[in-house]
Every structure is written in C-alpha cells, then in structure tokens.
Amino acid sequence: MSQSVERALRVLPALARGPAGLGEVADVLGVHKSTALRLLRTLRAHGFVYRQPDGRYRLGAALFALAAEAVEHxxxxxxxxxxxxxxxxxxxxxxxxxxxxxxxxxxxxxxxxxxxxxxxxxxxxxxxxxxxxxxxxxxxxxxxxxxxxxxxxxxxxxxxxxxxxxxxxxxxxxxxxxxxxxxxxxxxxxxxxxxxxxxxxxxxxxxxxxxxxxxxxxxxxxxxxxxxxxxxxxxxxxxxxxxxxxxxxxxxxxxxxxxx
Incomplete structure (x- = not known):
C-alpha cells in the first residue's frame, strides 16, 4: 500500500474522534509536522478534511457525502x-x-x-x-x-x-x-x-x-x-x-x- 494512502487512512479515524491540531496529527502518524501538513492539505483540497478557524482539523463534508452515497447504493x-x-x-x-x-x-x-x-x-x-x-x-x-x-x-x-x-x-x-x-x-x-x-x-x-x-x-x-x-x-x-x-x-x- 502507498505510504501516503496508509497515512491518510490513519488520519481519518483519528479525526473521527474529534478535531485535532497539526501536532496531534503528526504524533498519530509518527512524522514531522511538515509531512502531516502536506497530507492534511491534500485531504482538505478534496473536501475530506476541514480546517476550523481555531486551526484544528476535522472530517470534511465530502467524506460524509461519500459515505452516505455508498450506503444509498x-x-x-x-x-x-x-x-x-x-x-x-x-x-x-x-x-x-x-x-x-x-x-x-x-x-x-x-x-x-x-x-x-x-x-x-x-x-x-x-x-x-x-x-x-x-x-x-x-x-x-x-x-x-x-x-x-x-x-x-x-x-x-x-x-x-x-x-x-x-x-x-x-x-x-x-x-x-x-x-x-x-x-x-x-x-x-x-x-x-x-x-x-x-x-x-x-x-x-x-x-x-x-x-x-x-x-x-x-x-x-x-x-x-x-x-x-x-x-x-x-x-x-x-x-x-x-x-x-x-x-x-x-x-x-x-x-x-x-x-x-
């Protein structure tokens, strides 16, 4: 499995437990903040992650829409x-x-x-x-x-x-x-x-x-x-x-x- 994909799959369940800051995400992944930030930016660009005004990240609307569509089908x-x-x-x-x-x-x-x-x-x-x-x-x-x-x-x-x-x-x-x-x-x-x-x-x-x-x-x-x-x-x-x-x-x- 691609390392980036594996990391994304670890981030999403972590954010499902509640909003998290960049440092917390980096700790979950065991990587430097810069690496975590690149991953979060990619997920954010696709709507899977949302950055709150306080700087923390949570799951984005696109992820919920995707899950709902899968259930519907x-x-x-x-x-x-x-x-x-x-x-x-x-x-x-x-x-x-x-x-x-x-x-x-x-x-x-x-x-x-x-x-x-x-x-x-x-x-x-x-x-x-x-x-x-x-x-x-x-x-x-x-x-x-x-x-x-x-x-x-x-x-x-x-x-x-x-x-x-x-x-x-x-x-x-x-x-x-x-x-x-x-x-x-x-x-x-x-x-x-x-x-x-x-x-x-x-x-x-x-x-x-x-x-x-x-x-x-x-x-x-x-x-x-x-x-x-x-x-x-x-x-x-x-x-x-x-x-x-x-x-x-x-x-x-x-x-x-x-x-x-």
Missing part, C-alpha cells in the same frame, strides 16, 4: 427498506439492518421506535461485535477458521455483567447462533436493552445482511421481544428472497472478468 438496503418499515409498524420497536465489512459490522438502515424511550444508534456506525445480535448473526455465518481467527484478535469489553467475557465464550455463542439461525443481545451491551436478530440470506445461502428488532425494558422486556422473533425471521427471509430474485446476488465480480 447498497442494493439490499433498498430492497429491505419497506420491510423494515412494516416490521416497525407491526411492533412499534426499533428495526436495524446491518452488513459485515472487513472486521466491522455496520448499521446501514434504521427505523426508529414509535415509543418515547428509544434505542440510540446511528446509520454508518459500527456495532459492538461481541454483544450485538446483528454482529453475532453475521459472524456466525463465517467459515470456522475465519470465526476462530476473528475471535482471537477481538477485545472483549465488559459493557455489562452479561457481556461476552472471552474468545472461548464468543465462539460457543456463535456456534449456537449458527445452529439455531438467530441471535439475541439480552442486556449484553446495555443493561436495559434487549435485541433479537436474524440473517438476510442471498441466493447462495450466505448472510448478506442482518435484521434486528431492539427495545428497552420499559417498552418490551426480554420475553416480549423474544415472542416477536418469528416475525423478525419471516421478515428477514422475505428480504432475502426478494434480494435473491432481484439478481443483485448474482452480479459478476469485476475482478474475475476474463478468468477461466
């Missing part, structure tokens, strides 16, 4: 949208759609609860891999070797007393999710928040996305949410059938064109 999101809205209408609870990208599971769509107490989440934001129902659904679908390698390199923060404690426990849970075809987060990320999730499968049977229904205890306790699991699974299956029938799951990989 995820075909499974477009197909899923009316079904997410219908599931929300039937249950009143928050509905999420997520996809797996590299070592992250990211929300790509959301329909908010109609109740006053809502689930806090944002489209485009990664989910906590070791506790979120959508993450368990998608990671359980990985081949065994990939699951084991991922589990070994993850951290296991104790969000609550019910958070997954270590890699061995995580692998056991993923094995169960793989066998039963659905996942839960019952207070693993937040004490009072429960969630059930199911896979959206493509034409080859692999999970292309995950659907979840979430609610705080004040809106629906764990048993009440689990009772809605069949509806969640039916919705995910419907999205998967429409996605597979649309032909999106059969698109050729451009890198394979011309391959024998």
């Amino acid at each position: 995820l075909d499974v999101r477009e197909i899923a949208r009316p079904h997410l809205a219908e599931l929300n209408r039937l249950t009143g609870h928050t509905v999420h759609l997520a996809v797996h990208q590299d070592d992250e599971v990211v929300y790509v769509d959301k329909v908010d609860s109609r109740y006053p107490v809502r689930v806090y989440s944002r489209i485009g934001r990664p989910v906590p891999l070791t506790v979120a129902a959508v993450a368990k659904v998608l990671l359980a679908d990985l081949p065994a070797a990939e699951r084991e390698a991922l589990a070994a390199r993850l951290d296991y923060p104790r969000h609550t007393a019910r958070s997954t404690p270590d890699a061995a426990a995580f692998l056991r849970e993923l094995a169960l999710v793989r066998e039963q075809g659905w996942a839960v987060d019952l207070g693993g990320h937040e004490e009072s928040l429960n969630c059930v999730g199911a896979p959206v499968r493509g034409p080859d049977g692999r999970a292309v996305a995950a659907l979840s229904l979430s609610a705080p205890d004040r809106a629906a306790e764990a048993d009440a949410l689990l009772a809605l699991l069949p509806l969640v699974r039916r919705t995910a299956d419907t999205i998967g059938r429409e996605y597979s029938a649309s032909g999106d799951g059969h698109r050729d990989d451009p890198e394979q064109e011309g391959a024998p």
Whole structure:
C-alpha cells in the first residue's frame, strides 16, 4: 500500500474522534509536522478534511457525502427498506439492518421506535461485535477458521455483567447462533436493552445482511421481544428472497472478468 494512502487512512479515524491540531496529527502518524501538513492539505483540497478557524482539523463534508452515497447504493438496503418499515409498524420497536465489512459490522438502515424511550444508534456506525445480535448473526455465518481467527484478535469489553467475557465464550455463542439461525443481545451491551436478530440470506445461502428488532425494558422486556422473533425471521427471509430474485446476488465480480 502507498505510504501516503496508509497515512491518510490513519488520519481519518483519528479525526473521527474529534478535531485535532497539526501536532496531534503528526504524533498519530509518527512524522514531522511538515509531512502531516502536506497530507492534511491534500485531504482538505478534496473536501475530506476541514480546517476550523481555531486551526484544528476535522472530517470534511465530502467524506460524509461519500459515505452516505455508498450506503444509498447498497442494493439490499433498498430492497429491505419497506420491510423494515412494516416490521416497525407491526411492533412499534426499533428495526436495524446491518452488513459485515472487513472486521466491522455496520448499521446501514434504521427505523426508529414509535415509543418515547428509544434505542440510540446511528446509520454508518459500527456495532459492538461481541454483544450485538446483528454482529453475532453475521459472524456466525463465517467459515470456522475465519470465526476462530476473528475471535482471537477481538477485545472483549465488559459493557455489562452479561457481556461476552472471552474468545472461548464468543465462539460457543456463535456456534449456537449458527445452529439455531438467530441471535439475541439480552442486556449484553446495555443493561436495559434487549435485541433479537436474524440473517438476510442471498441466493447462495450466505448472510448478506442482518435484521434486528431492539427495545428497552420499559417498552418490551426480554420475553416480549423474544415472542416477536418469528416475525423478525419471516421478515428477514422475505428480504432475502426478494434480494435473491432481484439478481443483485448474482452480479459478476469485476475482478474475475476474463478468468477461466
């Protein structure tokens, strides 16, 4: 990978945590200020970085526009949208759609609860891999070797007393999710928040996305949410059938064109 590209990829997540001065950016990169300044000027010229009046740098509007456009062009999101809205209408609870990208599971769509107490989440934001129902659904679908390698390199923060404690426990849970075809987060990320999730499968049977229904205890306790699991699974299956029938799951990989 180009050294400049690698440095840019290190700057952007650093600025995502908040504005930073030139010296802070140079420290993150481990380079002289003049080198950091050249990189920031290039990113700024393309709109990916903005220089504030106080001299600090933050992420620019072009980056957000690019992310939003990428999300808009995820075909499974477009197909899923009316079904997410219908599931929300039937249950009143928050509905999420997520996809797996590299070592992250990211929300790509959301329909908010109609109740006053809502689930806090944002489209485009990664989910906590070791506790979120959508993450368990998608990671359980990985081949065994990939699951084991991922589990070994993850951290296991104790969000609550019910958070997954270590890699061995995580692998056991993923094995169960793989066998039963659905996942839960019952207070693993937040004490009072429960969630059930199911896979959206493509034409080859692999999970292309995950659907979840979430609610705080004040809106629906764990048993009440689990009772809605069949509806969640039916919705995910419907999205998967429409996605597979649309032909999106059969698109050729451009890198394979011309391959024998």
